[in-house]
Amino acid sequence: MVQMFFLVEESESQKMTAANIENNSKKKSNKNNRLSRITILRESQIMKIHYITGVGALFVVAVHIMMRLIMPYNMSLEYENVILNYKNIFYSLLLESILVLIAIHGFNGLRIILLELRQNEIWEKGVNILVILGLIGVIAYGTRTIIIANGLSMG
């Protein structure tokens, strides 16, 4: 009877240890999943973003080109006319959306091409970092132009 009690207790303690190990590993994998979810988007999600930005860019660029064609092309590029365009808040927002959509689409396209050519960890990380830096740089520089031109005086 005493022996049986020990056996039961031993199996109970074994169960406890196994449960603890499982719990710990679950916690670890949860942590890893959370981290990977924070830092990395899945390629399928990036591809969806690529398509959405592509189709979005198509529409806003069409409006941008039409703005050049509602009057004779050379006249539409005169300094006063272009500044007037930039002073219109809706047009400025349109330009900003073109800037963001094409920058995301273009730099992600470049990333896809570069990752197709070569695959290893250093290359992939390097390409990702360079592409993100390029993306931020172009958006920042273009936004600076839009903001300054929007606040410029006509004189």
Next chain:
Amino acid sequence: MTSASSAKRIGGNNNNERSNREGLKGWLNPIKYGWERVSYWFQRLTGIFLLVYFIGHVYETSSLVNGPDAWAAMLEMTQTIGGHLFLILVIGASTFHSVNGIRLIFTHSGQGLGKPGRPDYPYDPASINNRQRSGLWIAFVLTAVAMLYGANVLFSGGE
């Protein structure tokens, strides 16, 4: 079998990289692959070209903040025959990239691929069918039309 020996077995080195990798040469090789391969690298070449143009365009328009003289000087560079021809290429590249891109979105979502069938001789894949081919030709025709329209606007001053 270790991973290193299996890498050697497939003709690679210890870093699991294949030694028979063709790289850019293989990427640009249209032989034996048909028009789909041409559209594949046209999509990529036009994409890179448009990204370079986009960065140049953002830089070019930034001259606006330096006043009318800087804007006129920058504009003068584009108001030449060479500048116009470059813009016509941009119009062609953006039209092809857009139309072929829309075809690719449909293709990636499984539209227009045909039904899968038994691989019989001469092993024509069901996915490379007339619907895909017509999408390609529509892209080429629209590109030509857009370039002609752009040439007309640019060389006549849009009047």
